[in-house]
Amino acid sequence: MSSPLLALRQLVKNYGGVRALRGVDFDLRAGEVHALLGENGAGKSTLIKIVTGAHAPDGGTITLAGQPVANLTPATARALGIACIYQQPALFPDLTVAENLAFRLDASAAHARVDWTARRARATSLLARIGAAISPETEVRALSMPEQQLVEIACALGSGARIVIMDEPTASLTQMEQHLLYAVVHDLRKNGVGVIYISHRLEEIFALADRVTVLRDGQSVGTHAVGDIDEAALIRLMVGREVAQIYPPAESIPGAPVLSLCGVGCTASGVHDVSFNVRAGEIFGLGGLVGAGRTELARILFGLTPADSGQITLKGETLHLRSPQEAVAHGIAYVPEDRRRHGVVLELPIAQNITMAVHQRLFPTTWLRFGAERALALDYIRDLAVKCAGPDAPGGSLSGGNQQKVALARWLATSPKLLILDEPTQGVDIGAKSEIHKIIRRLAQEGLAVIFISSDLPEVIGMSDRIGVMAHGTLSTILPGGSDPHTVMAAALGTAA
Amino acid sequence: MSPAAQAPAISNKARRDWRALLTRHEMLLLYVLIAEWLFFYFAGTSTNRRGVIVGFGTWDRQFDILRHSCEIGLLALALTPVIITAGIDLSVGSLLGLCAILFGKLWHDGGLPIPVAMGLTLGIGALAGALNAILITALRLPPLIVTLGTYSLFRGLAEAITRGSITYTDFPENFLFIGQERWLGLPTQAWIFISVALAVGLLLHRTTFGRAFRTIGLAPEGARYAGLPVERRLALVYVLAGLIAAIAAIIYTARLGQAKADAGTGYELFAITAVVLGGTSIFGGTGTIPGTLLGVAAIAVLKNGLACLPVVMRLNAAEEMSGLLTGALLLVALTASVLPKILSNLRPRRHTTTQSTPPLSP
Structure with a gap:
């Protein structure tokens, strides 16, 4: 031959x-x-x-x-x-x-x-x-x-x-x-x-x-x-791999719905007819293949690409989100997929990255308070175990996992009602990955509603209380956490399983 | 010491690390300024036949430098936040001209009292800035093109209003006091300049506004994803630039005692030079008011000092020489500021190329 x-x-x-x-x-x-x-x-x-x-x-x-x-x-x-x-x-x-x-x-x-x-x-x-x-x-x-x-x-x-x-x-x-x-x-x-x-x-x-x-x-x-x-x-x-990693288990039962979507769509980003709700203390996983519309949905919920159909309700209040500022004001937080371009400003110190979304609360007179900023940053550095030289070190000096923790800290500082995480462990080493998993589970335990987007199938199955699978711009099914990976994959591929 | 080097406090972080402070761009620029000043002090000062000291080393000359750098200095202060957001405003010089003749017209033809005319002029400046702001933020047009357009528009309006020939003069003495007299030992307009420098310095270095400007300059998308009001902050820097250009217009009119349509022609380029010389990155994100003030001072001392040198006086080439040396100073300063980065990049790159040869196993 x-x-x-x-x-x-x-x-x-x-x-x-x-x-x-x-x-x-x-x-x-x-x-x-x-x-x-x-x-x-x-x-x-x-x-x-x-x-x-x-x-x-x-x-x-x-x-x-x-x-x-x-x-x-x-x-x-x-x-x-x-x-x-x-x-x-x-x-x-x-x-x-x-x-x-x-x-x-x-x-x-x-x-x-x-x-x-x-x-x-x-x-x-x-x-x-x-x-x-x-x-x-x-x-x-x-x-x-x-x-x-x-x-x-x-x-x-x-x-x-x-x-x-x-x-x-x-x-x-x-x-x-x-x-x-x-x-x-x-x-x-x-x-x-x-x-x-x-x-x-x-x-x-x-x-x-x-x-x-x-x-x-x-x-x-x-x-x-x-x-x-x-x-x-x-x-x-x-x-077909064994789930090698141990995911932190859910210990409490989710509470009342925080976020409800009813027929939400956006022509410009190809998302249509998405309906589901996320309850307090729940991790709602969004699975699917790249291009299925998960990030596009997150962008709608964060006001980056406003929805043009359907209804978004947060804690009983109907929202018409036109900009990220509005989303933040309503208590929605989004840790974006592209960490280096959107999540963290690499040139700015860690402290400034962490306080970026809480300017109004931390500096009510618009006058900067360096002491308060430093204290807040140190709190989160300690709480999330960010490995860094100090709050003045630039964001770009951190490893991927620690950058992700800084991006997360920025949004935790806003005390959100809903936290959307878009591929939070992508490009993160195995150790930091499991730390991030524990943090997310702890946040849910504390009553936060979490939307967890991940392309890593075992991760999204292991982490989520429920899994919404997206295919071709819409939510195809909602499966319980810990579902059979084959079922999830079949739903993501859009083939009947 | 040049009075323009009286800078507001340098940022908090720098104060903690004096070694970083000594090698900062601002410090390098301060050394250049001192060297420049000493050179002109020794080479440009002489004693005339009657035994009187003349030339660079006189107080009169120093005050003159300060007086003449106020208008370009103000425009540089206006441009620093703009450039920090990675924008540019080419229209400030033309706006100075437009505001100057509108101020003259409001007072002379409109019969308004000077303070009212001043107030209206400031409003007009802010409105003109708002025009730039709307075109840039609402229509998302590039700042370079928008302000290139208003650069021609404002100057054209100024010339149309005066039909290219009217010059407003005969301003009252108490108005000319702003531009031609001294108050508390300094030229009157220097106090206005110092106040604006303090205000812009505090805005930039001590408030959340400055934070937003920097973040927008470094990562416009990142700022949006952080929920910062990107459009409103961008609008603010252009409105502010218009307002400060109007202040500069009033000072300019008071210094010369006349308002003409060609007031401030080409000032925007001197102001941009001063800002960039002061360490503000043209790509946005970095820059300080102390740096800008040092940049203004370095250019002003160079320009005035040259006029005092005997050799330059003999050749009658002060203008040409100052243009040439300002350009050279800018290019050297820019090269010096990127050189350490380039040098430190060279080594690791060589290092990685040796590493990246794929180790092919047999």
């Missing part, structure tokens, strides 16, 4: 204390579609980043057509025929399709005269090959997201790629465009190209792929020919 197009052996990658990949083996043969499947955070993106040269592995070997490759960079990866089509196309919006294609494909000929006729001809032929009805003269700005994706694919074809990686290519496509894409994938396969296909849509994997590899916790848990496996078995592979 000839050597595979791409062979990864014992690939290891660590980000700080987080082990993203721990010894992954992966093969891609010429002329096959190899699907890569796994939960959020299982290591798919890391694997892709290594294959495209964006990140260097910490261990393991990469072999391309029998040749070991060291020091893979994005440029060498491209030169070796590896192309990647991301969910969010990275094209220049103000240039035409032909110009974008030329920019990618003629990178070496920077000083040559521009041959417009040849550019246009090549663009036309590439677009025709994938059956896309796009004029090469169109500015990319005017194209829809799927059309831009098709341009990316044309680009991969034009560069003569031998390995094409598609990262959830159909996430934003309509039915018809999906079929167009399937045809392109079949065409690529016929031409001996190897395709790594990442998707959450199981039916798509069964329709397109030859083999499927499931990643879980940075390890490969099995490669199977698609004909030898069924949906249930795939879900089992994706989820």
Whole structure:
């Protein structure tokens, strides 16, 4: 048997204390579609980043057509025929399709005269090959997201790629465009190209792929020919780990409802018909896949993208939230997903980060009281065990877990009625993670209503009293805490379980 | 000592760590200012035939420097909060001109008493600032473009009102006192300048407003996610800038005894230079009022000192030399402030490249 197009052996990658990949083996043969499947955070993106040269592995070997490759960079990866089509196309919006294609494909000929006729001809032929009805003269700005994706694919074809990686290519496509894409994938396969296909849509994997590899916790848990496996078995592979971590148990019974949503939606962010309530002392988990609308829902509740339908009631009062200030004034707190951009101002001292949302209460005359600020900051540093050089140390000097505690402290200082946590343990090492879990449970125990968003399936199951599973912009089901992971995953994938 | 270096107290944190204080940008700038001053004191002072000391080393000259730096100084004070929020206001110089002639018109043509005309002028300044504020916060247009527009608009209005030819003069003596006389030993307008510096300094360093400005400059999205009233705070800095520009307009009119449409032409650029020289980052987030005051002083001393140097007087090149050296001073100061960062970045980077070579196991 000839050597595979791409062979990864014992690939290891660590980000700080987080082990993203721990010894992954992966093969891609010429002329096959190899699907890569796994939960959020299982290591798919890391694997892709290594294959495209964006990140260097910490261990393991990469072999391309029998040749070991060291020091893979994005440029060498491209030169070796590896192309990647991301969910969010990275094209220049103000240039035409032909110009974008030329920019990618003629990178070496920077000083040559521009041959417009040849550019246009090549663009036309590439677009025709994938059956896309796009004029090469169109500015990319005017194209829809799927059309831009098709341009990316044309680009991969034009560069003569031998390995094409598609990262959830159909996430934003309509039915018809999906079929167009399937045809392109079949065409690529016929031409001996190897395709790594990442998707959450199981039916798509069964329709397109030859083999499927499931990643879980940075390890490969099995490669199977698609004909030898069924949906249930795939879900089992994706989820099937023992819950290794001990989650702090609930000790009290939740009280009266604090927050009630009735048919809440927002056209702009694609959320629709969300109804549930959260009770005092309850941790309400929001599970689902990336893009299911969980963060979008949190943004609605925090007034960042106001709802345009339905009703939000907090402690009996109907709210029309138009801005974060209003949400804060009503006692809603939101610890955002993007900690470094939204959660903590990295340049400012920890103390200022902690007091940022309580200016009005702590400094009623608007006059700063440095002593009071310091005292409040020290209280929370002690209470949440933030490891830092002191309240004057900049937020950026802290580790991810401690930054998260500072972000949490800022909102606890507001004494909220409702606390929304968006991926609070993402990128946090294992020790800090369990500390954060204990803090959250303690807060609920003290009577706070908590919405806990997490993409980590065992975490959301272990932490929550009830789990709302979101899929395609709406709440698909509400399951009890400690539910069977397979049921939750099936609900998140939108397949009937 | 240049009186402009009388700065309000430096921030709390810095006071705790004197070593950090000595190497702060403000301190470096203070050393430059002292060196500059000593140089001109020795090179620009002489004795004339009758044995009288003339040139840089006289009290008259020192007061003159102070008197002449008040208007640009005020504009620099107005711009410091704006730049700290990562914004910019190019219209303050033009607004100075517009306010000056509106003040003249209200008094001369409108027959209003001077205090009433002053009050109305301040209101007009704040309103003009509010126009910038609305365009920037409600319509979310970039401050650079908005104030580039009002920069032309305000100056154009000033010229249209005077039809390019009217100059308001013959202001009463008690008004000219503000711009041409001394009160309690200092030029009268210096007291106004010091008051505004104190007020803006306290606002910036001692209140939640200053906190919000800084946070918005560092992380506009982060400020929104923290529930800070981002739009209202941004609006405030532009309204404040308009108000201070109007104060500068009144002082300018009182100093020259006339209000013309070209008043304050190009002042915005001197003011921005002073602010940036004073250590305020043009990207927002950092900057202090003491720094701005030192920046204003460094430019004012340079400009006036040069005019006292015999060689410059012989060549009649004070304007050219001061422009050239102000530019050089700014570029050197900016380079000096980023150099430590660049140098410290160089080493770790070399370190990580050796690390990131993937250790491929056999």
